[in-house]
Amino acid sequence: MVSTVSMAVDLGGIRMRNPLNTASGTYGNGVQFEGFYDVGATLGAITCKGVAAVPWDGNPAPRLAELPGSAIMNSVGLQNPGVRGFVERYGDYLQGLRDRGCQVICQIAGHSLDEYRQATELFEELAPFASGFEVNISCPNIAQGGAAMGATPEAAAQVMSVVRPLTARPVVVKMAPHDVAEIGRALEASGADALSLINTIPGMAIDIRTRRSRLARATAGVSGPAIHAIAVRMVWECANAVTIPICGIGGVASGADAAEMILAGATAVSVGTANLYDPTCVPRILVELEEWACGQGVSDINELIGAFEC
């Protein structure tokens, strides 16, 4: 197909050749997918796995369970090698992605405001390849019994007040699936350049024979096609509350799913769990999205952002 539609979008200063991004934690750090297609030539951006100032072990196994309908539950718990380990392992590869026109978004994790500060400072110093940062405010707050760091508008704004002064690069904030309008407004007011949503939705899967959880923990995050309709609704609610751009995430597995996100108000769209059960899905989703945009008779995909009519 020879496309006549301009697919380039701007996610809060991250200029993407097309709207497709990857959801943190579901795509390795890109290199794992090079055997399937040319990552650097295909995606608008990749978002890397969440990384903290120092390595985290994550939660005990088992921490993944398959659910009906290609959905999964995970309680990986942000296992990561720390910023230094991440840069040593992936820095050269990620610089190469940038050079090939794919934007690189590094995700910042922390258990406290001080940990966000340390991680951001290290990324600033060691990661010139990062086009921008995504701040994961769903990490558990160790000082407050494990509630998410960004569970309230005030708490979310506090995280931003630490990260924002430390970098001039674009900052996207990855939101948990609750109060997205109110928390989105607080994040915009505290200097976020863009928002990404949603993260996984807490769920449970019980082995009825043993009466225990199918994972090592009682609850875990549900992702995949099962959450798509909820994610589209939340993107729409958030888009109606803020003026900064949004990256839509949740159960995207086809061009039609990505198109729904765009119509609901997303500027970019991340593919997550679909990468795990169909590792070649991204190029297909891109072709399908472009075909849809062509069929809508527009010359620029930006004309379709938020074009949903109630």
Ligand SMILES: Cc1cc2nc3c(=O)[nH]c(=O)nc-3n(C[C@H](O)[C@H](O)[C@H](O)COP(=O)(O)O)c2cc1C
């Ligand atoms: C195995 C796994 C690991 C994840 N790790 C992270 C992470 O490190 N940081 C984050 O913000 N979200 C993480 N997520 C959530 C995804 O980025 C995404 O928000 C969520 O899975 C919903 O999108 P999906 O339905 O397309 O997978 C993870 C999800 C899965 C399945």
